[in-house]
Amino acid sequence: MSRASLNTATVKHATLAEACEAAANAGFGAVGPWRDVVQAVGAPQAARIIADAGLRASSLCRGGFLTAADDAGIRAALDDNKQAIEEAATIGTSELVFVVGGLVGSTPGGAPTSGVDRDLVATRGRVADRIADLVPFAAEHGVRIVLEPLHPIFAADRAVISTLAQALDLAAPFAASEVGVVVDTYHVWWDPALQRSIARAGREDRIASYQVCDWALPLAAEPLNSRGHVGDGYIDFATITGWVRDAGYVGDIETEIFNEQIWAEPTSKTAETVLSRYDQHVAPHL
Amino acid sequence: MSRASLNTATVKHATLAEACEAAANAGFGAVGPWRDVVQAVGAPQAARIIADAGLRASSLCRGGFLTAADDAGIRAALDDNKQAIEEAATIGTSELVFVVGGLVGSTPGGAPTSGVDRDLVATRGRVADRIADLVPFAAEHGVRIVLEPLHPIFAADRAVISTLAQALDLAAPFAASEVGVVVDTYHVWWDPALQRSIARAGREDRIASYQVCDWALPLAAEPLNSRGHVGDGYIDFATITGWVRDAGYVGDIETEIFNEQIWAEPTSKTAETVLSRYDQHVAPHL
Numbered sequence: 334m335s336r337a338s339l340n341t342a343t344v345k346h347a348t349l350a351e352a353c354e355a356a357a358n359a360g361f362g363a364v365g366p367w368r369d370v371v372q373a374v375g376a377p378q379a380a381r382i383i384a385d386a387g388l389r390a391s392s393l394c395r396g397g398f399l400t401a402a403d404d405a406g407i408r409a410a411l412d413d414n415k416q417a418i419e420e421a422a423t424i425g426t427s428e429l430v431f432v433v434g435g436l437v438g439s440t441p442g443g444a445p446t447s448g449v450d451r452d453l454v455a456t457r458g459r460v461a462d463r464i465a466d467l468v469p470f471a472a473e474h475g476v477r478i479v480l481e482p483l484h485p486i487f488a489a490d491r492a493v494i495s496t497l498a499q500a501l502d503l504a505a506p507f508a509a510s511e512v513g514v515v516v517d518t519y520h521v522w523w524d525p526a527l528q529r530s531i532a533r534a535g536r537e538d539r540i541a542s543y544q545v546c547d548w549a550l551p552l553a554a555e556p557l558n559s560r561g562h563v564g565d566g567y568i569d570f571a572t573i574t575g576w577v578r579d580a581g582y583v584g585d586i587e588t589e590i591f592n593e594q595i596w597a598e599p600t601s602k603t604a605e606t607v608l609s610r611y612d613q614h615v616a617p618h619l
Numbered sequence: 620m621s622r623a624s625l626n627t628a629t630v631k632h633a634t635l636a637e638a639c640e641a642a643a644n645a646g647f648g649a650v651g652p653w654r655d656v657v658q659a660v661g662a663p664q665a666a667r668i669i670a671d672a673g674l675r676a677s678s679l680c681r682g683g684f685l686t687a688a689d690d691a692g693i694r695a696a697l698d699d700n701k702q703a704i705e706e707a708a709t710i711g712t713s714e715l716v717f718v719v720g721g722l723v724g725s726t727p728g729g730a731p732t733s734g735v736d737r738d739l740v741a742t743r744g745r746v747a748d749r750i751a752d753l754v755p756f757a758a759e760h761g762v763r764i765v766l767e768p769l770h771p772i773f774a775a776d777r778a779v780i781s782t783l784a785q786a787l788d789l790a791a792p793f794a795a796s797e798v799g800v801v802v803d804t805y806h807v808w809w810d811p812a813l814q815r816s817i818a819r820a821g822r823e824d825r826i827a828s829y830q831v832c833d834w835a836l837p838l839a840a841e842p843l844n845s846r847g848h849v850g851d852g853y854i855d856f857a858t859i860t861g862w863v864r865d866a867g868y869v870g871d872i873e874t875e876i877f878n879e880q881i882w883a884e885p886t887s888k889t890a891e892t893v894l895s896r897y898d899q900h901v902a903p904h905l
Binding site for chain 2: 436439442444445449453454457484485486490498499502522523524525526528548550554556565567572
């Protein structure tokens, strides 16, 4: 069974059923659904759709958004993440990917509001506090909180976890079954400490997902959607995949691409291209 | 005498004489010239212009571009950097800022060519080799090679040094008087290891320049030119400036901003705004 997983963000305009059909036809072993497509049919039905297609759920994207400083914001974040944990358990994945959010008062892609809180150290401290709040509930449900470092281009407005080493430091107080990390090539490829951090993540048994897509230039007008098909950008997939292999990771590899042009393609065509690039640039190095 | 220095890239359309006049009138203690404005008049005349304005040269920007893998490319880089070293010595600064270049075959801001070399590890290794080649010549001229980590958004196409820790590791084989580092808020503000790396840079006596400008969003169409006036973006200047102070840095603080809108303003107005933002957001924390 292929270790390739199609993340539903790559086929943004497809329903879960359409994504699963395309993935199964192309030869994927798994899908990585986002909460929007799960919630559109309800988690129990989503579980059936995935299983009926003969696929695994490699992860659920995404929980997180933990940086609020006020009581109402903290309560809302905890409530929403508890729901995400239940959804992950229902669809049959143990891995819930967390994107933790940016500075309070930041505007995704936009200028700071007058009340923005620029204290990055304190913001990161609140993320640690919220993870501690959520671990017991997640563990009861057999779900692991999986921290995703995002590229530093997003540090202000989307995610204050910026390196794999930082994610591992945040995970350190908890068991490997409770808090893991994502290695996403797009976000971490540039990191001078990457080989060392991937090896550490392997030793600590925390690699919950290996995600691939390419660093394509020029950046899109919305930099979030700049990602390219594997092979179309600057990332050395042979080397990084080898590091992940050497770290002992044997789980699924998700391709997750945000890109307006790719979203405009037919779902089946995207699934085929993604798998072909995986076969060419990733699988030989596993 | 003010520790504030006006980097000439902030007033891109001014001659060195115009930049120096505006800087002196606004109350700066120094200018940080780029090679283009120095070469436009010749280094000896540039030295006179700076001195006649009553200013110091806080640094020369920029040497570097060390990633070539072929003999001709390596020779060209060494020749150009030797010229930059002589220019730095002539204008009276000991600090020559190095931007080391991107992957071979990369196109600044554009898609990879078919022959792009994606091996980031080997590329970084070549940077280390070229620094070793240049240190003796620089030291003979009393000039320090100052490594500038650039934000990871530029790792593919502009600079493969991406963190302060990496710059310090590259500097480690050499004396502090031979190889130093720049702390540029725009490039390093997001780094979870920043406080530790700044403290290390201070202990190792390698901080050659503290540069400031803000992380402004949305990104410009050319992300290189996205920087904002201090106070207009997301960076916590109080905290980072405090870390630089605690590391023992007592040198000049350059404001270096690449921004089309700011470049369109009159030079004198930009100089006044830069100094006013410095006085408000940086100086109180030194």
